[in-house]
Amino acid sequence: MFKKILIAEDFQDTNKGIVEALENRLQIEFIQEELYCDKAYNRFKLAYENGEPYELLITDLTFKESHVTRRLTSGKELINIVKNIDQNIKVIVNSMIDNTVEINSLFTEQKINGYVCKGRNSLNELINAIQEVYHNRTFVSPQLNLNSASSVFEMDKYDLMILKDLSEGYTKKEISEKLKRQNISPNSESTIDKKVSKLFDEFGAKNTHHLIAKLIKQGKI
Amino acid sequence: MFKKILIAEDFQDTNKGIVEALENRLQIEFIQEELYCDKAYNRFKLAYENGEPYELLITDLTFKESHVTRRLTSGKELINIVKNIDQNIKVIVNSMIDNTVEINSLFTEQKINGYVCKGRNSLNELINAIQEVYHNRTFVSPQLNLNSASSVFEMDKYDLMILKDLSEGYTKKEISEKLKRQNISPNSESTIDKKVSKLFDEFGAKNTHHLIAKLIKQGKI
DNA sequence: TTTTGCTTTACGGATATCTGTAAGGGATTG
DNA sequence: CAATCCCTTACAGATATCCGTAAAGCAAAA
Numbered sequence: 001m002f003k004k005i006l007i008a009e010d011f012q013d014t015n016k017g018i019v020e021a022l023e024n025r026l027q028i029e030f031i032q033e034e035l036y037c038d039k040a041y042n043r044f045k046l047a048y049e050n051g052e053p054y055e056l057l058i059t060d061l062t063f064k065e066s067h068v069t070r071r072l073t074s075g076k077e078l079i080n081i082v083k084n085i086d087q088n089i090k091v092i093v094n095s096m097i098d099n100t101v102e103i104n105s106l107f108t109e110q111k112i113n114g115y116v117c118k119g120r121n122s123l124n125e126l127i128n129a130i131q132e133v134y135h136n137r138t139f140v141s142p143q144l145n146l147n148s149a150s151s152v153f154e155m156d157k158y159d160l161m162i163l164k165d166l167s168e169g170y171t172k173k174e175i176s177e178k179l180k181r182q183n184i185s186p187n188s189e190s191t192i193d194k195k196v197s198k199l200f201d202e203f204g205a206k207n208t209h210h211l212i213a214k215l216i217k218q219g220k221i
Numbered sequence: 222m223f224k225k226i227l228i229a230e231d232f233q234d235t236n237k238g239i240v241e242a243l244e245n246r247l248q249i250e251f252i253q254e255e256l257y258c259d260k261a262y263n264r265f266k267l268a269y270e271n272g273e274p275y276e277l278l279i280t281d282l283t284f285k286e287s288h289v290t291r292r293l294t295s296g297k298e299l300i301n302i303v304k305n306i307d308q309n310i311k312v313i314v315n316s317m318i319d320n321t322v323e324i325n326s327l328f329t330e331q332k333i334n335g336y337v338c339k340g341r342n343s344l345n346e347l348i349n350a351i352q353e354v355y356h357n358r359t360f361v362s363p364q365l366n367l368n369s370a371s372s373v374f375e376m377d378k379y380d381l382m383i384l385k386d387l388s389e390g391y392t393k394k395e396i397s398e399k400l401k402r403q404n405i406s407p408n409s410e411s412t413i414d415k416k417v418s419k420l421f422d423e424f425g426a427k428n429t430h431h432l433i434a435k436l437i438k439q440g441k442i
Numbered sequence: 443t444t445t446t447g448c449t450t451t452a453c454g455g456a457t458a459t460c461t462g463t464a465a466g467g468g469a470t471t472g
Numbered sequence: 473c474a475a476t477c478c479c480t481t482a483c484a485g486a487t488a489t490c491c492g493t494a495a496a497g498c499a500a501a502a
Contacts, residue, residue, distance in 0.1 A: 010340065011341070012341055012342060012343050012344040013239050013343055013344045014235045016242060017234035017235055017238030018238075020238065064340055094234075118232045118233075118235075123237060126234070167430055167433075169426060169427030169430060169431030170427075171458065185480090188481050189482095190481050191479080193460075193461085194461095194480085194481095196459095206390030207459080208460090209388055209390060209430065209433055212430055213433055213442070221434070407451080408450095412450055412451065414489085414491080418491070421490090428490075429489075
């Protein structure tokens with residue numbers, strides 16, 4: 001089993017819950033917990049340079065702002081910089097985000113090894129994930145059904161981009177121009193209109209305000 | 222100190238973290254943890270009817286949906302129904318919501334005794350809150366500054382209602398009609414226009430889409 | 443009472459949205 | 473080749489938004 005694990009999680013109660021479980025239910029020799037991405041990175045780097053690297057990083061994705069000025073503000077940034085230094089470290093993400101597009105990109109782009117979605121069984125799942133990852137397998141919380149887009153409607157990257165832009169205050173005309181500049185097709189205002197209208201039906205929204213609100217609340221944007 | 226405490230929190234890791242801290246740092250004889258509002262309510266009711274009521278309820282506000290059909294879906298509902306049966310029970314809310322309007326209304330309407338905002342020190346704050354509430358005082362996470370509307374722009378209840386309706390897909394015309402039916406004044410479409418435009422400036426939003434997205438992400442809606 | 447200041451309201455014009463219809467462009471199939 | 477399907481695009485009309493101006497209402501101050 002892993003001997004050195006690093007945990008980055010900003011909620012103190014959650015953090016303690018994880019540490020407690022790892023100490024009691026797995027025989028981990030050394031567990032280091034941190035509440036800030038920056039501090040976690042410093043721990044990682046120091047250990048790496050001393051030739052005693054962490055074998056596993058367990059991190060959240062979102063971290064609250066604080067009075068302390070921070071270089072790293074999200075778990076994704078932390079993973080990127082850590083993986084850039086140590087390609088061998090294993091990474092498990094423990095977050096409440098359940099947007100499958102987002103999670104898929106963590107596996108393909110950040111090359112994470114496991115994803116646990118916070119919930120009523122997530123501590124058990126995390127233990128499970130650690131064991132799987134230790135044996136060089138990947139783990140994803142079973143309720144997510146990553147590859148089978150079976151259950152509900154899902155947005156592709158294109159839809160996601162449009163909705164993100166809309167939620168940032170861009171008009172459809174501006175988005176159309178932006179897509180043309182970036183040579184992304186389709187890019188007509190009309191098509192954007194259609195795409196968004198389709199999403200109204202799929203998500204049961206009355207208009208764009210409603211759709212944006214729903215998607216943000218669902219953590220999809 | 223309290224002898225019987227009931228905890229309602231749906232994230233397993235957070236739940237365990239809280240229980241662990243209460244067991245180790247306070248001498249609580251009996252702690253019951255539940256992952257569902259409904260189950261917490263059942264525990265509460267049974268104990269009350271047996272003449273051995275819980276003295277303190279610690280609850281989250283938001284609970285994830287699940288396959289299990291639920292009557293109670295939020296901490297607010299749980300508090301209402303519990304307080305309705307037992308006026309003596311003390312309530313501490315432990316949530317990540319930091320919207321001061323919302324929190325204030327929990328104190329005035331749900332008559333809660335303490336509010337702890339999840340974060341890097343929230344476990345210590347929770348211990349503190351329990352001790353304060355035990356001595357019949359109230360507790361609010363210090364970083365919140367509830368009464369001093371000092372720092373950033375805050376919305377009053379009126380603004381909040383309008384933004385909530387907009388985010389649910391109502392047009393300003395519909396909202397105007399709704400306000401008139403409820404005899405709430407002001408209620409002209411024009412005034413609603415002005416109010417929203419003013420919020421654009423205060424929150425640095427380009428349009429309504431942008432404003433709604435920002436406010437939801439800040440947890441204000 | 444008049445003045446002043448603030449909020450609410452009405453209204454109009456420019457812009458954006460939402461929602462049809464219709465036309466054009468591939469790709470696939472028979 | 474034609475037929476079909478699906479996606480993209482153009483366009484147009486109805487509705488909604490954004491934003492300015494101006495008038496009306498109201499309360500406190502002069």
